[in-house]
Amino acid sequence: MNVRTPPSLLDLAESSLLRNEALAISALDSLPRELFPALFMKAFYRRRSQTLKAMVQAWPFVRLPLGGLKDMARVRVGRPIQAVLEGVDVLLAQKVRPSCIPVNLLFPHRGCNLQVLDLRSTGQNFWIMWSGSSDDVYSRSQMAPVAEVRSRPKQPVAPLDVFIDLCLKKRTLDHFTTYLLSWVEQRRISIHLCCKKLKISAMPMENIMKVLAQVQLDCIQEVQVNCTWQLSTLATFAPLLGQMINVQRLSLSHIHGSALEEKEQQHVVQILSQFLRLHHLRDLYMDSPVFLKGHLDQMLRSLRNPLDNLIITHCQLTESDLTHLSQWPYISRLKGLDLSGITLTQFTPDLQVLLEEVASNLEELNLEQCGITDSQLEAILPALSRCSQLRTISLCGNLLSMAIMEKLLSHTARLSSLKEEFYPAPRESFSSSGALHLGRLAQLKAQLIEMMRGFGGPRTIWLSSSPCPRWGNKTFYHEEPFLYHCYTPA
Template sequence: MHSLVFFCAQKVISDYASTRKALDYIPREIYPVLFKAAFLDIRTLVLRDVVQRWPFGVLNFSTILKKCKHCDRDVIREKPNKQCLQAVIMGVKDYLLNELRQSRSASNRKHRLLRVVDLTGLQDDGDRQDADTIGQWSRTVALAKACIDISRTSRRDEYSSSKRRKGRSGTALDANCENQLCVELHANLFITSNSYTTVKDALQIGKSSPLCLKCRDLRAEELSAKKTVSILELLDPVVLRKIELRYNNLGLAGLNTLFPYFPLFGNLSSLRLPYSNIDVRHMTPEMEESFQSMVSMLGQLPNVKELNLASSRLSGRIRELLNVLQKSLESLELAYCYLLPADATYLANSHHAPYLKKLDLSGNNLSDVLLGPFCQILQHSSTSLVYLDIMECRVMDRQLTTFLPALGLCSQLQYFSCFCNPISSQGLKALLHTAVQLPVLKVVVHPIPVDCYEEGLPWPPSTYDLIDYSIDQEKLSRVDAELNEIRLKAVRTDILTTVELYNDFSLDILQLY
C-alpha cells in the first residue's frame, strides 16, 4: 500500500524536466519519499538530481528504502538496481564537484550538508547473476573507482585553480578550503585478488580525498595474509564491525599474522574465518605456539558475538577457543570441525549456549557419542535459538527420534536444516509433526527420504550417494503429499518444507550487529 504522499511523489518524478525545476522548492521532508519513489520506478535522472541536492547530513539507504508509512515495500531487502546505484554515485560526485568549485569562491560559499552516504544495508546477489542488479563485488569496485575519480578531479581542478590564484611572488596562495569538504561513503566491501589494487588505492586516498571510503563489513577472498594486512591497516577502526576471510588458505601461520590487528577494531562484533586450513590434530611445538597466540588474541576482542571457524579441524580445542571470549556468542558456526564429545559437552554447558541464535554443526558426526551433548545444547539454547543447521551429520531415524523432544523445546526456531542425512519418510513425518508445533518456524530443509531412492542404495549411504543416486519420483511425490497433509491439518501452511538447499532465508532477524 502507498500513501497519498507517495502517489504524489511518483507523479512528480514522472516528468523529469518539471521535477528538476521544482526540487529547490520541494520541502526537505519530502526528499526521502522522492528518493524511494525514484529508486522503485528506476528514475535515474531524478535520483541523481535528488542526491545532488540532498538536504540532510546523512543519506542512509536502510532508513529510506525500508518499509515505511508511505510505502510498505521493503526495498532494502531486494537486490539493488544497477542503474539506480550508478545514478546515486553520480549524484554524490555531482554534489562534491559543485561544492569544490563553490568552495574556491569566497563570495559563493554555502553551508555544506551531506556528510555520510550509507549503503551498508544493500543486499548481495549471492550465487545468482542478474543483469539488472549489482552484487557486492561489483558494487565495491564501482565505489572504489568513484573515490579515485573524485580525488583525481579535485587535484586537477585545484592545480588549475592554484595557477590562477598565484600572487606576485609566483607562489600559490593558501587554499585549503576543499580539505574541509569530505563525504564519507560507508559500505560493505568484498575484495578479491582481482579488485585488491583498486580498493586499496581508494582506501589510501581516503584521508585527502573529498570522497572517503569507509568499510563496515569486510569480506576478503583469495587474498594472502600480506595483502589482507595492507587492507586492515587502511580501515577505520571505529567503523569496522565485521571481518570475513574466506578461501584464503591462511593456516595457523597466516592467521597469526592477522590476529594482532583484530583487537584494533573496538567495535568488531563478527569474525568469520571459514576454510582457513587449521588442523590441530597433529601439532608441532611451533604450531602449538601459534595456536595459543591466536587464543590469546581472541580473548582481546570484547564485542565479538559471531564466530565462524567452519572447515577447520579443531578436535578437542573448542573450550580453549571459546572460553576466552568476553561476550557470549549469538552465532557460532563449527561446520566440518571434527568435533569430539568434549567439545560438544563444553558448548552445551558454556556461557554461550543460553544466548545462541544461530548454530551450524553441519558435517559433524551426530550418529554416536555427540548425540547426547547435542541434545543438551538444544535444551540449553531452547529459548534463544533461531537458526539451526545439521546438514550431513549422519543422522538416521534413531538419532532423529532421540533429539526431537529437545528440538520441540526451541520456541524461537525459524530455520531448521537436516539436509543430506539418511532419514526415512517415517522419520520425516515425525520431524514435521514436531516442527508444526514450533510457533515461529518458517523453513525446514530436509533430505530426500532414503526409501524414495531406487533400489540398491548403499547402506549406510555416503553424501555422494544421497546427492547423486537415482530417485523414485513417484514415491517422493507421495511423501510430499503426506508432509503437506500434516501441515494442512496443523494449519501451518506458512512453513516451507523443501529438499533444496535454501539460501534466501534472511538472517537480519538475528540482529547481531
C-alpha cells in the same frame, strides 16, 4: 496523438543553470536546499565538474550519499567523483569552520554542513525522493541539515568521515579504490576512512595490511574472510582483527592447519587472544576450521559475551568439544545454532544435552549432513520438542526412515513458532544403489501429507534429496498442510 508533458519550471531552471556553470555557481548562495539534490544529480550525470566542486563546498546536508548516485549512473563517473573530491579538498583546506550565522533564514544551509561522504552502494532513496519521485519522510529526516546555531565561535575543522565497503576479491585493487586510498593517505589528519563491511576473498596479506592501514578499524562491524588461509596467515591477520573492536559479525572460511604441532598451537593462541577484544560480536561463522578439533574449549573461553548465532560447519569435533559447547556459560542465549557437515553419529547423549541447553531461546537449528540416524533422532526428539521458539529447522542430508519421519513431524507440529522445515527424502525413496525413485517418493509424500492433516494449521515443509534446498528455490506456502519436494538431479 501523444502529447508530451511540458518541462516543469524546476526542470527549466536546472537546465538553464547547467548551461552556464558560472551562473550555477553564483546562484548557490541563494539556492534553497530542496533544489540541491536534483541539481547535483544533473551536474553529476552531465559531468559539470566546476559545478559539482562548488556544490560540495555549499552542500546543505550532513551526508552526501555519492555511492548511491554512482550506482544509478550509466556513464563513466571517474571525473565527476574526482570533482567531488576536489571540492572536499577545498573544505579541508579551511583552517576553521565558517560561522553558522545565516544571512537569510530562508537559506540556512550557508556554510557547508557536510560531515559524511558516503561512497557505499546506498542512498538511492535519497536521490529519488529529492528528485520528486517519492515522499520518503524518513529519508528527509536522515538527510536533514545540521541544527542551526545563530552564533558559535570558530573551531578547528573536525575530520570528515568517508564511508566505503571494502571487497578485496582480487590480487590488486580496482582503479577507483586505489585512487581513493591514495587520496585518503595524503589527508590522514583530515579524513577518517570508515568501513562497515570488509570482505576478503583473494589478496596477498601484504596488500591487505597496506589497505587496512588507511581504514579506521574500529568502524568495521562485519568481517568476512573467504580465503584458503593457513593458520599462520590468520595469525598474521589476527592483530588487525583485534583492533576491530566493534565487529558484530565475523565469518572465517577454509582455515587450514591442525593445532597438534606446538607452532600451530601458538598460532591458535595468537588468534583466539584477539577474540577477547571483540566485545560486540553477535554472529560467529566458521566454515571448515580444521584447527578447532579438540580445541573448541579454547575458542569458547575467548568469547566473553553472549552470541546470537554460532555457526561451526564442515569440520571434525570430538566428544569433549560437544561437552564444552554444552557447558559454555552463554549456550542458552543462542538464537541460531548451525553444526552442518559435522559428523555427530556417535554423540547422541552430547547432542541431547546440547539441545536441552539451547531449548529456551533457539530460533534456528541446522543439523544438515551430520550423519544423524533414526535411533539418534528418536533420542533427541523430546529435547527438540522443548525448543518452543524454533522458527527454522533443517535436517537435510541425513538418511532417515519413513517411520522416524512420521514421528519427527508429529513432534514438530507442537512447535507453534516453527515456520520452515527442511527434511531429507525418506530412506525408502532410494534404491539399494542410492538412486532416487520419484514414483515411490510421491507415494510417501502423499502418505505424510495425509498424516499431517490431523495436526491442524498450515506448515511450510521442504522434502529434498539434496543437502540444502533452501537456496535458489522458492518456498511454497499453502492454506492447508503442504509438503513440497525439491529434487536436484545428480
